[in-house]
Amino acid sequence: MRISALSEVLPGEPVSNRDMAERFGLHERWLDRMTGNRSRYFCDPDGPDDLPKTTGDLATAAGRRVLDAACIDPASVDFLILSTGSPDHLMPSTVNVVADRLGLNDLPTFQLSAGCAGAVQGLYTARALLCSGANRGLVIGADSVVKLWPADRRLGRISPAELANFALFGDGAAAAVVDADEDGPGLLVERIVLRAVGKGRAPAQTVRWYGADGAPMVTGPDGQERREPMGQEDYKAIERHVPELADAVLRELSEAAGWPVGQVDHVLTPQLNGVMAERIRQHLGVRPEQAVHCVETTGNSGNALPLIQLHRALRLAEERGVDGARLLATAIESSKWIVSGLAMRYRAAEKGQL
Template sequence: MPETTDRHVSVVATGAFLPGDPLDNDALARLVGPLPDELLAATGVRRRHWLVDPVSGEHRTGTARMATAAARQALDRAGMAAGEPDLIVVSTASPDDPLPVTGTYVQEALGLERCAVIEIRAGCVGAVQALDTARRLLADGTHRTALVIGAESISPLLTPLYLGRDPRTVRLRDRLTVHTFGDGAAAVVLRAGDEGSAAGRPRPVFATRCLGGARAPGMRIARDGTEMPPAGRRSPERPVGIRLDLPGTAAFGPRVFVTGLRDVLEHAGLSVADIDVCVVPEGDAAYFSDAFEAAGLSAAEHALLRTSLVENLADVGATGSPAVLLALDAGWVSGRVRPGDTVVLLAVEASRYLYAGLTLTWDAPAPVPGR
């Protein structure tokens, strides 16, 4: 059989969906209690969006519906019909149901009778892993057009920590957890060119690892698991099992980021100076970025990296699976990400200290205004 030649895979468009009105820190403090100024500043978050009404606890949407909304916007910006994708890859740690997987609900909503659907259960790293999975399946000719989606519903885990309680009685650790996270979804449309169209173009490089095999998890969500029934995983004092190892994350997270950055750049034959855009989920979190140099990034490299960082943590909070894609969408819509740019997507996940990085050359022109 003749040897096949990879096709070039382009990012055609992105889309995003954020539920409800922005919830700023002052409004949240009235519900759950305030954070000390220095701790609030260190989180880097000024506002977030929740699918749950923060006052009543009413659910206003869900993971699959947010994913579908982001997908529709991305397809509209791409000038594509809803029936055009033949592959959907979704990352989420908060599906509507364990089964069917979230991507099949998106498929149904888009009216796709037949479509390949893959789901990755992960947090921040999942969308980057999903992008590379889709890219490979398009590059080898298995599929032609893909929707890659990250979607997360975290607020349903947060409101039980304070609803019905006097804010003064909510412990500081729970206040910090509530102030940190947001909900949302983001999508990317990928399209493959003709056979051989990747010739002469920089080769995308992907790198992912878990560095926490010998460490306790940095974050754990004990919810609806099978090891023991939910009643055995919760208590009246801790009705929702979201647990953050804040000291561990602050100490080890920057090392994971720097290790991931080194890994993807070395495999791509690039240096920090070669990066036009580095899309990250938490580039504005002081507790995180201030420790990069201690983790092994030189002062000169750190200064260069700051000029290329694209992130929107301050406006959306920590959103898990859609974090990198939400930042990518914001960067593309604002003109920060432009055709020809060398882009590095780098996600770090605290759950077990994972990273996932992907390099690509940006193809998509600026989005059409109004779309």
Template sequence: MAHRRSVVVGCGAYLPETVVTNTDLAERGIETSDEWIVQRTGIRQRHIARPDETTSVLGTRAARAALDEAGLSPADIDLVICATSTPDHTFPSTATQIQAALGIEGGFAFDLQAVCAGFVYAVATADRFLATGGAKRALVIGAETFSRLLDWEDRTTCVLFGDGAGAIVLEARDGEGTNADRGVLASCLRSDGRHRAKLYVDGGPGSTGTTGKLRMEGREVFRFAVGSVTDVIEETFRASGTTADDLAWFVPHQANRRIIEASADKLGIAREKVVLTVDRHGNTSAASIPLALDAARRDGRIREGDLVMIEAIGGGFTWGAALLRW
């Protein structure tokens, strides 16, 4: 019996041209050093958007790259989901601005806000629409200009984040209903709003009327991240009838190298299967996973048929995992 799957048919990314290294930050007067940042996070540099490079601009460029790889035109897309915490405007949604910039006149578009877990949430959401016949092809985008939320006098947070966008095209195709199918095989999402104070932005239109700045309790976030991501990954393995040994690649949210490696070790995932881009990109929130997927796809690591696990945790807390066969 046929089982409809959401298959990745294209992948793309865009990074702003401006690169800021750890040394650059120290030379700008931030009390830090390359050694301090690398030792604690694994980050060596990040990309920073120009004033005219809004989140929708980054997202549109990544989406065009994904469409080009898929060999599709904008007219082939009937669903656009943009995962972002840094929208161009309070409204309309950034997804509709990307839809308009691409020239998509049909279908529907909306933003999804789950902070760093946003892309995983967006993949799971798009999969539901495609699996039930609500759409045929979806652009799933993670796009962020997190540099605009940073307090550049807070060395514990401003060194961590960067800007960028990544996108995939998902297409509904019939499979056999086994874990040998291409496409999204399983996903698991979680949230717990009691942890707001550990990672949040201290502003918003409904509270302060300002954008606000990012605030974080780094040690608490680290502790929760390593302890929580394993449950959603293990549940995703159970739902798909797979194990860590079956994985070709583990593509986690790129926040901190120590978190990534500790999580992989706890799950029994070999480190050589872990895709790391945090050294080059920093934490790009919802954009980090699609940027990493694109990097691993273009350098030949991820190939058609590979089993890939993505996972992320973000402010709120929100967290989740999805397993797909490329």
């Protein structure tokens, strides 16, 4: 499988930690120190018409952008995969709305319900389809956390822990054109790792479908009635297990490809937030110049984030023009523990080749 083009879409203007402090009563210095994220992006339902407002809008914009980048006719696409944890509706599937908007018809569509490993799940599925006879596909990862906010945007009834989550996450989308034909420029995928390893492990992340407006009232251990949180994170479990799982995936990819980690050109590490990304980089022994980070400026955009990292890694490879540059990537999903990763080789375009 060859990833021949990538794109990313981040809605509107970046929302800084100062903006978060002023709008939601969070502490700017705490956000700087505890998350390491400096900014993130949110869809604005009341914003300009030309800006994405939903997950479907984000996915459509990313799809259009990557089709333009690849200079291909939508009619040449044999399948569409969308990975998301925040579809616009239960029915119709957001992937089919996106297909319609992109002018795609009479082809298989797949919507994967996923989180941080969703983009790799999409690429894994795409590779299977290409191996079964398809020639070209489109893989999109997109998420929007704004749908979890109260419709009136009054966040005073959301707990501080839930508000802190909004500082970690953000909205965004990214897309990849994948080809069975390996004779062309882009990223040649040489290995893919994807496994669910959640047997006997408690979920470390829970996001409930109903968001803030539909949360039921529950009785807590103290006998007091309170609104059930729309999302929960076990940060201690994430801090303990994500680095070790990422290390295992990176070692597996390195051994399978025969590429010592210290000798590859780029390493894409898990991106929960800026602080964790740096801790994981150090744990993995990845040099700063090898690491491709983005979460500190984009926020954690869930399914979009690994593809955004890939997009930026591809741009770095293109800028440096090193044909054969090697890339290793790993994404760990803590919701019910999924490990994933990619080993890729960059192929530069020949002279006169798009």
